[in-house]
Amino acid sequence: MAIYVNLDLMLEKRQMKSNELAEKIGITTANLSILKTGKAKAVRFSTLEAICRELDCQPGDILEYREEDL
Amino acid sequence: MKQPVLLKTILDICFILLALTFFSAVIIFIITISHGESFYPITVNGNILTEITPSTVILISAELVIGGLILYTVYIMRKLIRNFLKGKLYTSFQIATLNLVGKLIITITLAKGFIEFLEKILFESKVGVDLGMELSFGSFWFILAIGLFFIYLSKIFQNAKVLKEENELTV
Numbered sequence: 248m249a250i251y252v253n254l255d256l257m258l259e260k261r262q263m264k265s266n267e268l269a270e271k272i273g274i275t276t277a278n279l280s281i282l283k284t285g286k287a288k289a290v291r292f293s294t295l296e297a298i299c300r301e302l303d304c305q306p307g308d309i310l311e312y313r314e315e316d317l
Numbered sequence: 318m319k320q321p322v323l324l325k326t327i328l329d330i331c332f333i334l335l336a337l338t339f340f341s342a343v344i345i346f347i348i349t350i351s352h353g354e355s356f357y358p359i360t361v362n363g364n365i366l367t368e369i370t371p372s373t374v375i376l377i378s379a380e381l382v383i384g385g386l387i388l389y390t391v392y393i394m395r396k397l398i399r400n401f402l403k404g405k406l407y408t409s410f411q412i413a414t415l416n417l418v419g420k421l422i423i424t425i426t427l428a429k430g431f432i433e434f435l436e437k438i439l440f441e442s443k444v445g446v447d448l449g450m451e452l453s454f455g456s457f458w459f460i461l462a463i464g465l466f467f468i469y470l471s472k473i474f475q476n477a478k479v480l481k482e483e484n485e486l487t488v
Contacts, residue, residue, distance in 0.1 A: 278488045288486040 251311045254283045257302050272297035325398045332391045339384045346377055372439055379432050383425055390421045407478040412471050419467030426460045 258268060269279040274294060281287050282294075295306055302309075350369070360366070366373050397414045437443045453459075 274488060281486060282488045286486060287488045288483045290488050294488050 249315045271301045328395045335388050339388050386425050407481050412474045415471035419464045422464030
């Protein structure tokens with residue numbers, strides 16, 4: 248998929264751990280891991296909103312589009 | 318969820334009765350072939366057979382093969398219902414089985430139609446194709462439609478599987 252999730256980078260910048268974020272935004276660590284590893288097929292606006300709120304960032308800081316060779 | 322249990326019971330009864338009929342027919346056929354004409358006359362699909370000829374042997378064998386296929390279809394339908402009862406839906410097994418059931422129903426219906434056509438030629442010396450619609454669920458066209466319905470259902474299950482996976486991977 249050409250959409251990349253830079254959640255690891257943002258967590259590192261904010262010096263926050265995955266389980267801590269998962270707890271704050273109210274999702275399971277397993278689901279957060281799916282998002283971090285790029286396995287997720289879709290992200291709910293409510294989840295994105297919660298992540299942005301907790302990490303004090305914009306959706307564009309987490310999601311990135313990179314063109315892929317066909 | 319009472320319907321699947323009832324369906325399972327009906328299919329179990331069908332399977333047992335079909336298995337008894339099928340294996341009895343196979344045994345009678347083998348005895349008839351090995352003991353010559355002492356068991357004659359026998360009736361197959363309303364046609365009275367009084368002698369062994371290669372064509373009658375081929376026709377009865379074909380009928381038995383179709384009987385075996387019907388038995389196999391009911392057997393895999395039983396497995397499918399048991400799989401449904403486990404609670405997991407839209408699995409690869411269910412998709413493949415629905416598709417197989419549909420294909421088997423179509424194959425059996427077409428083969429039965431062909432055998433009936435041959436029987437008319439051999440026993441009644443008539444050539445004819447009956448494409449009419451009967452006022453029953455046993456009609457050729459209706460059973461063919463049921464077969465296609467199962468194949469279509471497997472495609473729906475395939476789509477549902479993709480949607481389910483997407484839903485599970487939505488964070």
